[in-house]
Amino acid sequence: MMLAAGLALALAGCSTTGGSMAVSKPSALQTRWAGQSAGVFFAKFGPPINDEDVGGDTVYTWRGGFKTRSVPAAYDKTADGKRGKQIRPARTDYLRCEVRITVSDNYTIRDIKPVFDKKLDDGRTWCEEFLAGN
Numbered sequence: 502m503m504l505a506a507g508l509a510l511a512l513a514g515c516s517t518t519g520g521s522m523a524v525s526k527p528s529a530l531q532t533r534w535a536g537q538s539a540g541v542f543f544a545k546f547g548p549p550i551n552d553e554d555v556g557g558d559t560v561y562t563w564r565g566g567f568k569t570r571s572v573p574a575a576y577d578k579t580a581d582g583k584r585g586k587q588i589r590p591a592r593t594d595y596l597r598c599e600v601r602i603t604v605s606d607n608y609t610i611r612d613i614k615p616v617f618d619k620k621l622d623d624g625r626t627w628c629e630e631f632l633a634g635n
Contacts, residue, residue, distance in 0.1 A: 561604060566598035
């Protein structure tokens with residue numbers, strides 16, 4: 502009897518949560534390119550480096566957007582408006598973008614996801630800036 506009561510209490514303490522699945526906002530790349538012709542993408546940015554068949558779709562790997570940029574050092578400002586202590590050293594960024602583009606049988610882009618990307622100082626990524634043009 503004690504075992505049954507303990508089991509009943511243990512089961513009463515168990516519950517499942519029906520947590521909601523958060524719907525994520527589509528990326529700038531998705532917004533710009535999903536539904537567009539892959540031909541338009543490749544005409545603008547160059548041919549893919551690889552392709553493979555995946556469940557009736559073709560998945561292309563594209564690489565490009567190579568750029569080297571110098572980012573100057575950042576400094577605090579003093580009370581009198583002069584340059585103060587260095588808060589970030591100067592650096593050189595080597596930027597490139599690599600994406601996987603899923604294309605349906607009618608050559609329409611269904612999905613585009615970054616494989617290699619770099620976060621920029623303004624919060625966007627290099628692929629978003631280069632490919633989505635925002």
